[in-house]
Amino acid sequence: MNFPHLESFYSVLEIIEPYINRTPIITSSSINKKFNLDIYFKLELMQKTGSFKARGAVNKVLKLSDEERLRGVVAISAGNHAQATSWACSQFGIKSKIVMPHTASKSKINATKSYGGDVVLTKGKMMDTCQELIDKENLIFVHPFDDQDIISGQGTVSLEVINEIKTLDYAFISIGGGGLISGMACFLKQINPNIKVIGVEPVNSNVMTKSIESGKPQNFDTLKNKTIADTLAAPFAGNLTFEYVKKYVDEIINVSEEEMIESLKVMIERLKIVPEPAASACFVPIIFNKLKIPNKSKCLVVVCGGNIDLSNIKSLF
Amino acid sequence: MNFPHLESFYSVLEIIEPYINRTPIITSSSINKKFNLDIYFKLELMQKTGSFKARGAVNKVLKLSDEERLRGVVAISAGNHAQATSWACSQFGIKSKIVMPHTASKSKINATKSYGGDVVLTKGKMMDTCQELIDKENLIFVHPFDDQDIISGQGTVSLEVINEIKTLDYAFISIGGGGLISGMACFLKQINPNIKVIGVEPVNSNVMTKSIESGKPQNFDTLKNKTIADTLAAPFAGNLTFEYVKKYVDEIINVSEEEMIESLKVMIERLKIVPEPAASACFVPIIFNKLKIPNKSKCLVVVCGGNIDLSNIKSLF
Numbered sequence A, B: 001m002n003f004p005h006l007e008s009f010y011s012v013l014e015i016i017e018p019y020i021n022r023t024p025i026i027t028s029s030s031i032n033k034k035f036n037l038d039i040y041f042k043l044e045l046m047q048k049t050g051s052f053k054a055r056g057a058v059n060k061v062l063k064l065s066d067e068e069r070l071r072g073v074v075a076i077s078a079g080n081h082a083q084a085t086s087w088a089c090s091q092f093g094i095k096s097k098i099v100m101p102h103t104a105s106k107s108k109i110n111a112t113k114s115y116g117g118d119v120v121l122t123k124g125k126m127m128d129t130c131q132e133l134i135d136k137e138n139l140i141f142v143h144p145f146d147d148q149d150i151i152s153g154q155g156t157v158s159l160e161v162i163n164e165i166k167t168l169d170y171a172f173i174s175i176g177g178g179g180l181i182s183g184m185a186c187f188l189k190q191i192n193p194n195i196k197v198i199g200v201e202p203v204n205s206n207v208m209t210k211s212i213e214s215g216k217p218q219n220f221d222t223l224k225n226k227t228i229a230d231t232l233a234a235p236f237a238g239n240l241t242f243e244y245v246k247k248y249v250d251e252i253i254n255v256s257e258e259e260m261i262e263s264l265k266v267m268i269e270r271l272k273i274v275p276e277p278a279a280s281a282c283f284v285p286i287i288f289n290k291l292k293i294p295n296k297s298k299c300l301v302v303v304c305g306g307n308i309d310l311s312n313i314k315s316l317f
Helices: A006-016 A029-035 A053-063 A066-071 A080-090 A106-114 A126-137 A148-165 A179-191 A207-214 A239-248 A257-271 A277-287 A310-316 B006-016 B029-035 B053-063 B066-071 B080-091 B106-114 B126-137 B148-165 B179-191 B207-214 B239-248 B257-271 B277-287 B310-316
Strands: A038-043 A073-076 A096-101 A118-122 A170-174 A196-202 A251-255 A298-303 B038-043 B073-076 B096-101 B118-122 B170-174 B196-202 B251-255 B298-303
Touching: A006 A053, A006 A148, A006 A179, A029 A038, A029 A257, A038 A148, A053 A080, A053 A148, A073 A080, A073 A126, A080 A096, A080 A106, A096 A106, A096 A126, A106 A118, A118 A126, A148 A179, A148 A239, A148 A298, A170 A179, A170 A277, A179 A196, A179 A239, A196 A207, A196 A277, A207 A239, A207 A251, A251 A277, A257 A277, A257 B310, A277 A298, A310 B257, B006 B053, B006 B148, B006 B179, B029 B038, B029 B257, B038 B148, B053 B080, B053 B148, B073 B080, B073 B126, B080 B096, B080 B106, B096 B106, B096 B126, B106 B118, B118 B126, B148 B179, B148 B239, B148 B298, B170 B179, B170 B277, B179 B196, B179 B239, B196 B207, B196 B277, B207 B239, B207 B251, B251 B277, B257 B277, B257 B310, B277 B298
Parallel strands: A038 A298, A073 A096, A096 A118, A170 A196, A170 A298, A196 A251, B038 B298, B073 B096, B096 B118, B170 B196, B170 B298, B196 B251
Antiparallel strands: none
16 A cells, blocks of 8 residues: 655645644643653644544545535534534535434534534434435545545644654554544654554444454444544544554554543643543553653643533533 | 833743743634634643743742842742742742642642642731741742732733734733733733723622722722632732723723633633633623624633632532
8 A cells, every 4th residue: 555655744734724723732741740751732622623633624625626526525423524524615615414423412513514514414324324415416425534635634733743842752642433543653653663653542442453453444333332432433444544553553552431531630630621532532541551651751642622512521520 | 100111021021931831822713703703812721830820920039039049938829829939939949838728729739739839828817927937937928919020920921922913902811919911911002002901800809990990909808709710819909900900901891700600611612621710701701792892803812720620610510
């Protein structure tokens, strides 16, 4: 497989930069002191639409031809990719249909609508509904993660980090479908192969872990276990993202529901931010000492999103 | 009275810059759309020690002579100034005693201790205990707000804002003792007298409002009403801060407890940050339409601090 070169990531960042936020990177002296590390939190929860997903979505939409733009777009998502695709299309006056499960949270449905997307709720399989729309309305499908333009867009997070921090020893990145870690790891390992890229998955939804273990992309027909990190609950690993993870990711660590909640509390109290559990997940390996990290290592924690309802925050504690 | 010139603020920022964070400024498209304004949130809750107070404290400590540094420092505070003074002194190996009320929250007492300060809890009047320590141990008193070096330090927030945003139409700034608004307004009005500086006080603790109304600094012997914005509950207006506010602040708006809580919820949900109520207070005038602001005005909201316990967050909702 051909993986993108460094230069292509810079080109992608250049074309998406007018649309996205350059999100802040913060540190906490008390957290650094406690763990004897230099930890950099990249606040993608302050990205447009509340998650890194805006990067890939706008890159994908920018790459569409005029003819494709006229046809319109369809996407499937229970959350962040829904909002991101709806938002990205609205930047260019492209119509979008977003297939969401009927169980999606009201706030995510409303947010998706507020960006201009046409939400289609389904009780059946999202991909079936999506395929019907493609067949009937000739729409362009925007995959939530298994697409080269999506992966390259998400990868631009790491360019901003390297631009500001210069180098890293570790990067901790959550895995849902694997789009974010694929793009970021591909860039980081080319910049410096010594950067250890650590993926993080909920043990209750670890399709990439199982895929790497078994040597091929797995498909969880039904998710037997639920996770509070709803945006990491991908039912299958992508064909592309599997290849990226196999090539570029050093290790995947599985984390429990309780660990993600504890991490969320620490981040709220010490960093004054409200990540979603998918984002607090990737701070878990540090808090719970899941791997041996040399003192003073420069660690990146990607706070990938913050789309969580107030009622959920309350119920977690 | 002589007020500091622009240049003196730049000098102060230059000397304190190695110690403090240049905090991020964020915007939210959905919030801007909702209010038809350009609102910039300056995240001083991501400042060292979790509030802007670090700026004034480190400036004050930097100005001490060698002889004064050897004597050590004493401060009175229920919260943010306690942490800031303890932290600032620890940067230079100066001993500090921090007088706090015995009712202060455990987390604030612990945070103050963690920075190296020696916490003295009192059931009596804080200033009496403080005076005893000054008499007995010859310590240098660091006032929480009524001190020129403190005021100039806090004022540096506005330099970072103007550096990034260039100009403003409105600045919304909370008032406790008035140190922050004094420094910021003095700078902003000299940069551009058309910037409207709006102070915000809880109606349950509005000593500056009462001072301006009566034409002289008032002293609330006992605070009859309690406010959830504990860090705004100053029992008196400073002699200096009163003069600054009289000269430079256009208007003070009083806000209710319910309004601050509602504002806090909006900031958590839409901005993904966790301000303390003192900080959510100054977004209230916009949310509750307390003054007529022309469409598309550039508005600064200073998110002054984020020192709030998780248990408090839960209990507010």
